[in-house]
Amino acid sequence: MAAIRSQTRLLHPLPPLSLSHSFSASPEIPSVSGDANDNLVSTAVSILRSQRCRSRWNFLKSILPSSGISPSESSAILLHLRNNPRLALRFFLWSRDHSLCNHNLTSYFTVIHILARSRLRSAALSLLRAAIRSHPNTPPSSLLQTLALTYRHCDSAPFVFDLLIQAYLHSHNLDPALSVLRSLRSRGIRPLTSTANSLLRATANLRGSAAAFNLYRDLVESFRPNPQTFNTLLLALYRDGRAESNGEILAEMDRFGCDPNAFTYSIQMAGCSDVTEARRLWEEMAEKGIKPDTAAYNTLIKGYCEAGKVGKGEELYREMVMEGLKTTGTTLELLIKGHCRAGNVEAAMLVYEDMRRKGFCPEAEIVDEMLVEMCEKGMVEEEGLGVFRGEMGREGVVLGIRRRSYEVVIMGLCGAGRMEEASKLQAEMAGRGLEPDARVYEAFICGYEKAGEFEMADKLRKEMVQMQLGEDGN
Structure with a gap:
């Protein structure tokens, strides 16, 4: 922690005008609307703006070529609709879901920028995740480059780059998220505090407290930490059994004025x-x-x-x-x-x-603990059996815990000499596909011996031996 430099000023993303200068154009990345058919675009936009009922989608489909429209034409239509982001989103989804356009990253990012400039974060994030899924072999650097080169043309909002990081994190892809972070920082674009916290949390969960601390040290000059930042680090220490290092985190909280x-x-x-x-x-x-x-x-x-x-x-x-x-x-x-x-x-x-x-x-483990105590106190016959019946009827009880509960109640009933009820419960247990283990056999053997039924006890003892030999494969 001593390596952390004392930089405490709040840093913001660079203004939009500087973004395009940070990325170089690539011949693989098409322009937003370079090869668009202007007549087709203007007609489609006119239909979308003037027709205010469901029929506009059928009307629009009727004027499109049978081969559909190109991503550039789709992007051009979207740009004309940028002041109506919800309609732009509907058009994009309609053209995609009806296979009317084979959308590429440029058309995906065009609608994403339109949503971002209108602060529709959830919708933009959802489409970013879809774009990543639809282009699984595209490296993060290429996605970022395309996002940056379409940024200014769409008059987007700076947090769209943070959304790309969040999209990777939502898909549990930490390395690509860190790759985007490094690329942005090399161009002077700093993450939002919420994004930095998400990265720290994901790193802590996947790679432990040491990795999270290393990332914090690397990021501390690029964002303003808040209490959530330090709580994330404290929680990582606790999970890793390193609570003795809490003092370093608390000192950092104090240095940044975080209560x-x-x-x-x-x-x-x-x-x-x-x-x-x-x-x-x-x-x-x-x-x-x-x-x-x-x-x-x-x-x-x-x-x-x-x-x-x-x-x-x-x-x-x-x-x-x-x-x-x-x-x-x-x-x-x-x-x-x-x-x-x-x-x-x-x-x-x-x-x-x-x-x-x-x-x-x-939780089923709590029920088991209660049943064990009831068994020891001789309460399993009434109270314990009632709890057991109530809980076994509840959905979501883990199969392994059900076995334990059955065993506890059966052993309690055998100990109380209620062999008939214990036998019925064991039959129910078998009906659920739960075979009795040695403890259940021993409970029945002891119960029958106490009741003077030595022949039954002897039969069960032999059956138990056969069962154990069978499990050993001998």
């Missing part, structure tokens, strides 16, 4: 080795007048529950509700898990029931 927010503190608290340190950060946040958000509450609740202080977690939960913050499924799952680990399955059940009343569905 930490609730999420900044949440990330730091999540990386604390003990709940005492997390509480210190919580109090520091309060001293600075920063109101904790749901993520901050969840982080501290998790810390208390993992430290065996579930009562403190419950206090925070009540405080959270009093503050008017919406609780999430995660909040309640943390409390359920905390109560289970503390051996208080009755309290866990109360939270579980509250969770279902609020419309949240617990």
Whole structure:
């Protein structure tokens, strides 16, 4: 971090007039409307402007050549419609979807520039992604060059270059996005802060915190970092288990005058080795007048529950509700898990029931943890079976977790001597394609032995041995 130079001024993209001078023309890139049929273009534009009903598309199609129109003619028509960007977009999509024009990059970028100049970012970004998909073998440098050479002619907006980077990122193509960034920076065109943050986030997710830091060091002179920038880096450190390096990021925040927010503190608290340190950060946040958000509450609740202080977690939960913050499924799952680990399955059940009343569905792992505790407390026969039946009817339960839930309930029923019910549940389990493992066999064997049915227990023991031999292939 020491290598970061102290450049803090806000840098903007260069004005539009300088863009065309930064790129050289290529014979492979056609002009926007160089070979257009002027009569055809003017007639098409007249129809599009004058006909205000659906029939204009049929009328327009009737006057077009049977071979359709060229990309240059399409671009010329689009330029005449640039003050009506939505109509321009409809014409482009109509000509593409009806195979009336084999659009090239120039015609794609013409409509993209028209959308950008009207600040229709989402539509422009969507078409940029489509242009990239339709030209998979075109290198990023060529796409950028075409975008730049059509820029001025269409009177576009500078953020269109950031959209090209975003289009690559949306397609999970980090290297092309970085290539475009380098090309733009070599021509003095700086990324927007939002684009720089997206690049940092993608780099952190795909390549880790070290790569994200290297990119930050490279970019820091080219954009003005904001709290989201540093939160991205802090989160990357946390995910990589490098929370001890948080101080460097916080020093950078201070140097750029970026005040930490609730999420900044949440990330730091999540990386604390003990709940005492997390509480210190919580109090520091309060001293600075920063109101904790749901993520901050969840982080501290998790810390208390993992430290065996579930009562403190419950206090925070009540405080959270009093503050008017919406609780999430995660909040309640943390409390359920905390109560289970503390051996208080009755309290866990109360939270579980509250969770279902609020419309949240617990993760299957949480249900398993509750069932295990119920089994140990002898509660699986009624309460546990009820929870199991309710959750097994819910969609989206992972198959592997369903197996675990079945096993827990079957073992609990066998332990309680309810062999008939356990057998029915095992048949249901098999009907779902889930074969019993050694633990289920052992539960049935122990259950039958307790009930004095030694013959059945012996048969199952032999079957288990045969099953294990079969799995080993011997």
